[in-house]
Amino acid sequence: MSEKILMKGNEALAEAAIRAGCRHFFGYPITPQSELAAYMAKRLPKMGGTYLQAESEVAAINMVYGASAAGVRVMTSSSSPGVSLKGEGISYMIGADLPGLIVNINRGGPGLGSIQPSQADYWMATRATGHGDGHVFVLAPSTVQEMADLARMAFDLGDRYRMPAMILADGLLGQMMEPVEMPDPINPADLPPKPWATTGTKGEREHNIVNSLSLVSQVLEDMVLERNERYQRIKEVEQIAQLEHTEDAELVVVAYGAASRIARSAVNAAREEGLKVGMIRPITLWPFPTKAIEDVCATAQAFLSVELSTGQMVDDVKLAVSGRRPVSFFGHSGGIVPTPAEVLVAIKKALAGEVFHILPFHSKLEAGD
Amino acid sequence: MAAEKSPVLFERTSALTDKVTNYCPGCLHGITQRLVAESLDRLGLADTAVGVSPVGCAVIAYEFYSCDMVQAAHGRAPAVATGLKRARPENTIFTYQGDGDLASIGMAETIHAATRGENITVIFINNAIYGMTGGQMAPTTLPGQITQTSPYGRDVKAAGNPIRVCELLSSLDGVALAQRVTVDTPSNVRKAAKAIRKGFEYQREGLGFSIIEVLSSCPTNWGMTPYKALEWLRENMIPYYPPGVYKDVKAGE
Ligand SMILES: Cc1ncc(C[n+]2csc(CCOP(=O)(O)OP(=O)(O)O)c2C)c(N)n1
Ligand code: SF4
Numbered sequence: 001m002s003e004k005i006l007m008k009g010n011e012a013l014a015e016a017a018i019r020a021g022c023r024h025f026f027g028y029p030i031t032p033q034s035e036l037a038a039y040m041a042k043r044l045p046k047m048g049g050t051y052l053q054a055e056s057e058v059a060a061i062n063m064v065y066g067a068s069a070a071g072v073r074v075m076t077s078s079s080s081p082g083v084s085l086k087g088e089g090i091s092y093m094i095g096a097d098l099p100g101l102i103v104n105i106n107r108g109g110p111g112l113g114s115i116q117p118s119q120a121d122y123w124m125a126t127r128a129t130g131h132g133d134g135h136v137f138v139l140a141p142s143t144v145q146e147m148a149d150l151a152r153m154a155f156d157l158g159d160r161y162r163m164p165a166m167i168l169a170d171g172l173l174g175q176m177m178e179p180v181e182m183p184d185p186i187n188p189a190d191l192p193p194k195p196w197a198t199t200g201t202k203g204e205r206e207h208n209i210v211n212s213l214s215l216v217s218q219v220l221e222d223m224v225l226e227r228n229e230r231y232q233r234i235k236e237v238e239q240i241a242q243l244e245h246t247e248d249a250e251l252v253v254v255a256y257g258a259a260s261r262i263a264r265s266a267v268n269a270a271r272e273e274g275l276k277v278g279m280i281r282p283i284t285l286w287p288f289p290t291k292a293i294e295d296v297c298a299t300a301q302a303f304l305s306v307e308l309s310t311g312q313m314v315d316d317v318k319l320a321v322s323g324r325r326p327v328s329f330f331g332h333s334g335g336i337v338p339t340p341a342e343v344l345v346a347i348k349k350a351l352a353g354e355v356f357h358i359l360p361f362h363s364k365l366e367a368g369d
Numbered sequence: 370m371a372a373e374k375s376p377v378l379f380e381r382t383s384a385l386t387d388k389v390t391n392y393c394p395g396c397l398h399g400i401t402q403r404l405v406a407e408s409l410d411r412l413g414l415a416d417t418a419v420g421v422s423p424v425g426c427a428v429i430a431y432e433f434y435s436c437d438m439v440q441a442a443h444g445r446a447p448a449v450a451t452g453l454k455r456a457r458p459e460n461t462i463f464t465y466q467g468d469g470d471l472a473s474i475g476m477a478e479t480i481h482a483a484t485r486g487e488n489i490t491v492i493f494i495n496n497a498i499y500g501m502t503g504g505q506m507a508p509t510t511l512p513g514q515i516t517q518t519s520p521y522g523r524d525v526k527a528a529g530n531p532i533r534v535c536e537l538l539s540s541l542d543g544v545a546l547a548q549r550v551t552v553d554t555p556s557n558v559r560k561a562a563k564a565i566r567k568g569f570e571y572q573r574e575g576l577g578f579s580i581i582e583v584l585s586s587c588p589t590n591w592g593m594t595p596y597k598a599l600e601w602l603r604e605n606m607i608p609y610y611p612p613g614v615y616k617d618v619k620a621g622e
Contacts, residue, residue, distance in 0.1 A: 024456055050455040054448070055481035062445035062478070066452020069439045070419070070460075074452070092442050198437035198453065200417040200460045207386075209431045211440035 004179040009147040009169065012180045013103065014039035016148035017075055020155040021188040022101070023049030024074040026063035028056055028082060031115045032171035033105040036077045057082040061089030061102070068098040069210040071197030073155050073188065077103035080121050081112060083129075090164055091130025095212025097196075097227070099158030099165070101151065102129075102136070106170045108335035116335020117170035117258055122312035125168045126286045133224050135231055137165035137238075138285040140256040144178035150283070152183050157238065159192065161230055168285060170308065172258040172337065234287050241289035242281040245271060246296050249278030251351050254293070254317050255306040256282045258337065263306045266343035277347055285313070293320035300325060304350045306343055307331040310359055326355040333359065382406045384415040386435045391426075395595020397585040398426055398494060400552045401561070405465065405492055406434060408566045414573070418461040419453050421446040425467035426500040444475020447482035450489045461572060463490040468509040469499045472532050476508075479538075486543030486577035490568040493534060496585040497606060504590030508532045511609055516590070531609070535582050539615035545576035547616040551584035551607065553599045560612075576618055584610055 007015070014036045017025075025040040027033075037053075044051040050067075054060035060076045067074040078086060083104045093100055106121045108114035125138045137157050139150040147169060154165035198208050214220040245267065246252055255263035260281045270277040280296065282289045293303070302325055305314035311329040318327045330346035332338045342360070349356060381387075384406035392398045409415040418436035422428055424443035431438030441449040446464035454462045471479050471493050482489065498516055499505040505518040509531050513522040523531075535547045546568055550561035561583060568579035584606050586598040593601060614620065 024452075026452065052451070052455065055477050058445070059448040059451075059478050059481065062442060062448035063452035063455070065441070065445075066421075066439065066449035066454075067456040068452070069449070070453045070456035072456040074456070088442055089445070096440070198419045198439050199457060200419060200437055201415075201435075203416040207435050208437045209440070210438070211431055213428060213440055215429075 004181050006177050007144060007180050008035055008175060008177050009141075009144045010035035010105070010174040011039045012144045013147040013151045013167065014043070016151035016183060017101065017155070018043060018047075019183055019185040020073060020152045021186040021191050022073040022075050022155065023047065023188055024067045024072055025050065025076065026052050026054050026060040026067070026074070027076050027078065028054050028060050030079045030082045032107060032174050033077045033079050033103065035174065036103065036105070057085035058088060061086040064100045065089050065093055065096070065098060068093065068100040069096070069198045071194040071199055073159075073191065075101035075103065077105065079105045079107045080109045080118070083121065083124065087130040090136060091132050091134065092212050093164045094130065094134035094136065095132060096210050097162040098210065099155070099162055101154045101158065102164060102166045104166055104168050105174045106168060108333070114335040115171065117172040117308060117337060118333065118335055119170065119257060119259060119308040120310070120312065120333060121168065122285065122307070122309060125166055126288070126316070129166070134227065135163070135286055137163060139165065139167050140283060140285050141167065141169055141173060142257050142260045142281060144173070144176060144180045146283070147173060148180050148182060159194070161234060168257070170258050238284060239287050239289040239291055240283040241292040242283060243292060244279045244281070246278035246280065246300070248276050249296070249299065250276040250301045251278070251304060251347060252296050252300040253277065253279045253304045253306055253347065254282070254313070255279065256285060256313065259306050259308050262338055262340050263343055265340035266347055269340060269344050270347050275347070275351060277351070282313070288316045288320065290320040293317060297321060297324050302350050303327045304346060305329045306338070306346070308337065309333050311357060328355050329357045331359060382410045384410045384435055385433055388432045390433055391429060393589045395586070395588045395598065396426070397496075397552050397583070400558060401492065401494060401583045401585065402427065402430060402433060402465070404552070404558070404562045404565050405463065407562065408569050409436065409461070412566060412569050412573070414461040414569060417459065418463065421450050421453070421462070421464040423464065423466040423470040424501070425470050427465050427467065427494070428501065430465055444470050444473070445478055446470065446475065447478040447487065447489070447491065451482055451487050454487060454489050458488070461490075461569060463492060463569070465492045466494065467500065468493070468495045468497065468507045472508040472534050480541070483538050483578045483580070484541045484543045486545070488572055488575055488577055490572050491578070491580040492565065493580055493582040494585045495534070495582055495610065496587040498587050498590050500587045500590055504587070511605055533610060535580065535615040538580060544578050544580070544616050545571045545618045546579035546581070548580075548614045549582040549584065549610060549612045551602065551612055553602055584612065
């Protein structure tokens with residue numbers, strides 16, 4: 001391991017991807033992921049790799065599809081409107097069992113929305129990155145260190161399970177600078193071989209086919225079911241969450257990414273006041289860490305989901321809680337980041353037994369506070 | 370007289386599997402597909418070739434070619450080919466696409482792969498119609514041509530004009546070869562074979578993007594016998610889409 005260096009989240013992610021053996025990047029400009037692409041444009045050509053600015057996100061993800069079919073580690077990065085366009089290619093990658101990293105530096109939506117931090121793509125990432133039955137890994141960093149660590153993990157998981165992996169972050173994490181310890185570099189030549197890849201037969205084997213089409217329904221169903229079995233296995237063994245102060249917590253706050261940093265401040269403030277509050281921070285959003293939530297159901301009296309959206313992950317919290325405890329929600333959307341003080345108010349409400357779904361209107365905030 | 374073994378004059382190309390194709394009787398897809406395979410074989414490129422099949426009647430071409438194959442989303446074959454080529458530049462990458470795939474939904478991918486001079490070979494089947502979906506208007510459907518979605522004949526005022534792909538791409542610096550051929554007669558088949566080989570040779574030499582447009586027929590959706598379809602192709606398509614070399618970086622050498 002090397003010493004810590006001060007880096008921007010977007011750049012740390014890019015450097016970690018290179019160190020994970022990724023030499024191919026295809027993207028299309030969009031704020032707020034620009035530093036990531038710029039970093040790749042600077043580094044990759046100098047190391048015999050490819051940085052290619054595609055004509056669109058649609059093209060970029062299909063280039064990822066092609067390069068992944070050729071067996072190399074490959075990635076693209078974008079932000080919400082661009083990720084919508086990648087939906088087609090992601091669906092084809094799922095259907096053809098191709099790995100590959102897709103970074104979404106989530107911004108406000110829908111439509112062109114804003115360029116401010118947001119978590120409103122949670123549903124898109126975990127429910128419907130494209131058409132059809134299928135999933136991608138969704139990893140949610142909350143520090144610059146995790147931007148780097150999860151990039152490595154995304155490539156490893158993707159290759160192991162032959163699935164695309166998405167890092168869902170936001171402009172806050174992308175732009176912020178923190179000290180980071182970079183993982184040791186991997187030489188792409190040392191990565192495990194991919195015998196299924198379309199590398200040319202060299203006259204030594206039958207042809208490989210990378211394909212998502214199956215005109216025989218039974219064959220397609222069998223393929224979908226095989227993939228579904230893989231998903232079930234993944235749900236068993238790949239859930240990751242960080243637990244803070246949950247042992248004696250009466251209220252458990254659930255928050256990921258940038259929202260978890262604010263929620264943590266509020267939880268700590270509550271603790272200072274002697275309130276029994278803890279936090280679960282999902283790191284894998286798919287597979288969602290249901291086990292961590294089920295485990296604390298034994299002791300926690302209530303849950304509070306805090307998000308930069310109108311309430312999306314709260315669905316998964318409710319599914320995991322499965323009616324055993326009340327689940328409340330507090331959030332901001334449109335690129336507004338809540339303050340710890342606001343979250344603390346919500347924490348106290350939930351501790352007092354209230355069950356709510358609060359989205360403060362700006363006008364109301366001004367009137368109230 | 371002692372029985373002598375007669376010399377082999379014609380062999381099945383090993384670049385094709387022995388799978389029976391799904392093309393309709395009399396469709397020219399089969400001829401072009403075979404020419405592509407023979408070219409790979411003759412140039413010794415089959416072992417390093419990776420083909421990209423489109424969405425269209427050639428969608429399951431991955432079962433017919435014996436080289437490695439990738440199936441692409443509708444229109445995205447040039448982008449997929451770009452990824453394949455950038456990852457492994459030593460491989461021979463080709464796409465095989467219809468006119469809806471290449472010139473409508475995939476036009477952005479086509480033009481940009483061409484202008485980048487992406488070192489790939491594109492085989493473009495222009496049959497003036499959407500074959501696979503049952504005969505709708507294509508970007509290459511001729512003015513006045515009747516299709517399922519231009520039942521009164523293509524009205525260019527309402528539906529716009531057809532696109533001449535080779536002419537359009539010939540203005541781009543990245544294009545090494547843009548040639549239109551047809552496969553309606555044995556001599557034209559020979560010319561087409563030569564053009565396709567040239568496309569692969571240019572790729573081998575690293576000259577950039579090559580496209581061979583093949584005027585083709587769709588007897589099924591044109592509603593004609595195969596023979597009548599060939600006549601219609603000669604009388605209507607060839608005048609509108611004249612065969613020829615539209616760009617050749619080695620012309621005059
Ligand atoms: C995104 C998307 N849109 C539409 C379709 C439906 N579709 C399948 S084949 C096809 C047209 C193919 O026509 P063409 O490219 O001319 O090839 P041909 O079948 O004539 O060889 C269409 C529109 C699809 N599969 N995907
Ligand atoms: S539908 Fe038309 S293009 Fe497709 S295989 Fe049949 S004849 Fe050929």
